[in-house]
Amino acid sequence: MSGSSPSDDGSPDGRRGLVGSLLLRPVAQLDRVIAVIERVILSYAILLMFLNTIGNVIGRYIFGQSLYFSEELNQFLIVMVTFVGVGYATRRGRHIRMSAFYDQLKDKHRKILMVLIALGTGLVMFWLSWLAAQYVMSVAASAKVTPALRVPLYLTYLWVPFGLFLTGIQYMLTVVRNLTEPAVYISYEEVDAYEEIDTTTAGAGEDRS
C-alpha cells in the first residue's frame, strides 16, 4: 500500500507553495515520529495482551495460581489499543464507512465531500478529546487507584484524550492534503483508490511506509 503514499511528505513541489512547505514540513516530520510510536504501541500491546492472558491460564492450570493483575492489565491494554489505534486507523484510512453514495460521485465532488467528512470528523474528535481531558482530570481529582496494582486510575486513561486529539489532527491533515494536492486523499497518507483495498485481515506485510 505504501506505493500510494508520497515517499517524502515534505517535498516542496511548488503546488503547496512557501507557506505549505514551511508549515507542513515540521508537522510531517513530527507526524512520522508519532506514526512509529503508534505502531509500536499497537503491536506490543496486542502481544502483551496475549502473553498476559495465556500467562493467566498457564498460571492457573500449571502453578495453581492466577495472575492477580491479569484482568486489570488487559483493561489497560485494550483502552490503549482502542484510543491509540483510532488515530492509527485514521492515518491508514481504515475506518469502516459506507461509501456507496460517495463512490458514485465524480472526483471533484468526492474531494469536496471528503473535506467535509474529514473536517466534521476531526472537529468531533477534538470535542471528544476535550471532554476526555476533563474526565481524566476529574478521575485524577478523585484520587482513585486500580484495585489490584494500586496505580492511579487516571494514568491508565491518559491515552484517551491524547489518542482522540491525535485522531483529530489526522483528520485535519487529511483536509490540508486534499486542499493542496490534486488527488482525493482518504487520509493524510493514503490516496482513495479502489484497487488497493486490503482484502486480507492479515495486512501486516504492507505496513512499512
Added chain:
Amino acid sequence: MTAVMLTVMVVLLVLGFPMMIPLIAATLLAFVAFFPMMPMENIIQQMIGGVKPTALIAVPMFIFAADIVTKGQTADRLLDLVMRFVGHVKGGLAVTAAATCALFGAVSGSTQATVVAIGGPMRPKMLQAGYKDSFVMALTVNASDIAFLIPPSIGMIIYGVISGTSIAELFIAGIGPGLMILVMFSAYSIWFAYRNNIPVQPKSDWLERLQAIKRAIWPLGFPVIIIGGIYGGIFSPTEAAAVSVAYALILEVLVFREVSLREIPDIALSTGLITAGVFILVAAGQAFSWVISFAMIPQAIIGGLGLDGAGPVMTLVAISIAFFIGCMFVDPIVVILVLVPIFKPLVTAAGLDPVLVGTIITLQVAIGSATPPFGCDIFTAIAIFRRPYFEVIRGTPPFIFMLLLSSALLITFPQIALFLRDLAFR
C-alpha cells in the same frame, strides 16, 4: 427527538462518515436534548467502560489467531482433507468449498478471512471443473458467512457483552444452525452439479485420505481447543482465544515453519489496527446505548412500531427483519451495537431466551452481510476475485432463499440452536 436522531444518523452514514461518527453524533444529540444538566464527560466514561469488559479481550485474540493462520498453511490443509473425502461425489468440489468454509470458520471466526482463505484457492479449481462463476462466487460469499455462526464468532462476543449473555452458551448454540446451513448449501451444490452435469473428481484412495488426515490433524486442533475447551468448562472464551493464538503460533512458526518469528510484531500490528477499528465502534456504541436507554428511546421506538406487548414469535420475526435489513446496508458490528439495546426491552418483555435471540441475530447478520446491495462480504469478494459487482451478486438469490428458510426454521424450532446448549449447560 428520536426522529431527529435517526435522521442525523442516516444522513451521516449515507454521506460516508466513518461509522463511529453517526453513533457519537446521535449520542451527543440525545445527551444535549435529554440530559442538559449532566456533565458531558459521562460520555467518555461510558466509552471507556464499553471496551473494558474482560470478555471483549477474546475479540483481538481471535483476530490475532486468524491473522497468523491466514498467513500459514492451515486453510490449504483443511481444504485438502475435505476434498479427499467428498471430492469424488457429484458436486463434490462445491461441497468441499462450503464445508471448508465452515471448518475454517471454526478456526478463525472472521468471514472476510474465510472468503480470502477458501475462495482464493477454490475458485480456480471449481471454474476449471465447469462450475459457473456466478455460482462459485455466490457460494463462497454465502458459505463464508457460516463462519459467523460457528464458534469463535466475533459478532457473538459483542452481542454477549452488550446484552449480558453467556458467550460460551452462544458459541455452543451457533453450531446447530451453522451445520444446518452447511447441509442446505451442500444439497444445493449437489443439485446444481447434477443439473449442469459437472464432471466428478477422481476418487482418492484410503492411503491418500490417511495422509490428508495426517496433514490436517494439527489444524483440526483449533475446534477441539475452542469448542472442547469451552464446552468442557476448561477455559473461558477469552482464555480459549489466547490459547488458540498460542496454538496458531506453535503450528505456523514451529511445526509448519510458514511464519517466521520476526513477522509476529507486524501481524500483531495488523491485529491492533483491526481491533481499534472495531473497538472504537464498541466504545461509541456503549455511550449510545447508555444514553438511549436512559432516555427511554427504545420503548418509544418499539411503541412507534406497534410492537408493544408482542409475543415471542412476533418479537423474533421483528428482530430478524430489523437485523437483516440493517446488515444489508451497514457493518454488522454497528447493527448489533445499535439494535440490541433498542430491542432489549422487547426481548425481556417477551420472556425470550437471550441465547436464542443472539443466535438468530447472528444468523441475520450473516445473511445480511452476503446480501445486496451493500453486504460487506460482497465487497470483499469483489476485491479478491476482481469481478464487477453484478457478476458477484448474480448467483446469490438461491442462497439467500435458503438462508431465509433457515431463519424461519430456527424461529419455529429453537431447539436447532438450543439442543446442544442444553446438553452442555443445563
